[in-house]
Amino acid sequence: MSSRRTLKARPVASGRRWVVKVGSNMVCSGGPLLIRSWMLQLRSLKRQHGIEVIWVTSGAIASARERTGLSKKKSAPLAEKQALSAIGQPLVMDLYNVALQSAGLLGAQVLLTYHDMASTHRRTNLQNTLEKLLSWDVIPILNENDAVATEEIKFGDNDSLSAKVATHLKADRLIILTDVDGLYDRDPRKDPRAQLIPHLKTVTLDHLRQTNSDGGSDRGTGGMYSKLLAARVAAQKGVETVLVRGDLPSILLRLAADEVVGTRIGRRLGKNLGKNLGKSLGKSLGKSLGKSFGKSLGRSR
Template sequence: MASKNSNKTFCCYYKNISYMKADEKLMIASSKRVVIKIGSNVLTQDNGLNLNVIGSISRQISMLMDKKIEVILVSSGAMASGIKKIGLSKRPDEIPKRQAVAAVGQAGLIMEYEKAFERFDKKVAQILLTSDDLSNRKRYLNARNTIYTLLSWKVVPVINENDTVAIEEIKFGDNDNLAAMIALLLDADILITLTDIEGLYDKDPRNNPEASLIPTVESISKNLEKLAGGIAGPLGTGGMLTKIMAAKKVTAAGIPMIIAKGEKPDILTRLFAGEKHGTFFVPKKGRLSRKKCWIGYSLKPQGAVIIDDGAVSAIINEGKSLLPGGVIGVEGEFKEGAPVEFCNSNNEVIGMGLVNYSSADIIKIMGLKTSRIKEKLGHKPYDEIIHRDNLALTAECR
């Protein structure tokens, strides 16, 4: 970023405050269901698990549970645990070996959590997921119901990606994304991501002493994403950018998020006591419905439709459905009922929806009034390309 514009650029992202704003404090204090994600860098020590951190986090979560707060834990650390148990010097390069190491390590990870929580008379349950589990509506609902049942039993769900069976097509990619998906799945009140640095900085604080913490982010711009892309995480699969993308998902759905330093003493209890730590991401007003969260963030797009400015305005500002007249282009091949992105004329993604027509049929009727659908196709099951009940806005415009 150009230095002369740096202050002007950043003022639209955050407000440089040292105290917790009243609404931030209220959002945290009123949270009754919390997703907590712990990163690899926090959990790892000497190529193995940091048992002190596991013990501390387990104690703090137990204290929150004693205050009637439901906690879902998304935990990295399986790879580090497996490397230590097998006696390897580093993470293997080959995918089958990495998956085997994760399988060994996952057992060790859940065992350590079980021992740590047992000290506070709490039980844990292991849940391993792939993105395929959440893209299938039936399995999505089954996963949600299982986790709800565990929470009703006062059991801590410990969730991780099922690395042993995951292939590229069904991977979440990183636990930041997984944590965001779980927060959406369970309609959480807040997502807290614990990492190895204090929060989001304007530069990488590990190699730049002039770096400044950004305490509050009110909107996530392309410039902010670019900034975060330069702050990597050496041990995990995700750096700061994956955390920003997770924040983008949950805040668009109306859920706040915090990035904070996981090794800071009593970080969770201090946050819930009203202390300001890390970076707080302000959520958009209004919550997406559970169905729209599933459409917008759990499904993988099978194509895209390009829509004109009038259709963009009607969908965003008036809550309208997408009609054939607003479509100006189609990308990819897909069938009726497929999840499809809809983009503006600059190819910027506005949201995701379930289409009522195949790509071939949309090409035939795009730009036309609904009265001409039957003339072109020989039938007219729907007026809408995407009904408003089956579309979710995922862009900053929401």
């Protein structure tokens, strides 16, 4: 059976546009099954909700390290990181290509450097390329071109890259798929009383100061600090950001249905989302009050 696909440009979309960013830890730990699940959801987003997606992925260096068995030290020399990136980029794209094909979709790899966004001319070329790919219903899969980027001319992490792409491509929403449920009011690893924050109007300097800027896993360079910084950049241009666990079942479709999950940053809540958030908070508050009442009753006995 032929896998050839005819590309036909469609009229300029009047629907919604998302930028979805996924980190190294999710790509490497989730593997082919999780990536296939995401691609199947992209197909449903387009067909059922009219949402087109620009995908930003990490995982090249981490995938190369796992394949080669080289050290996972973040302090590795720049030349080693660049070489690992060159090994890892095709490994990551192989995962996406298999998943895309199983979903009946076609993807396109786009590797970026800092100058591609800093230069007006090159940024315009990038926008034109991405718009053309989207008009063909092709999924753009972006990553920083770490094989040639130097420490002085890097985005820093793909959280920053995704925020810049979301603002320049006029996305409605930036979705950051991570390995935690969202933003908490305190570190849930250290304090069991930590509560998930369902909505944050804006990211303030205080939020950034209270977050560890040296965070991130052994596989990735980002942490909650870089995600909040990206959300702050996006919010300044009117783009809502959602921080959410990426391996939750049908997570992208649930977000499309305005289910309250993860942490939403920016934009005022719509009526439906406000109702859903109220229900969610009501349940959470009810559980908390129930536990508190139960403890008090237990003491009185």
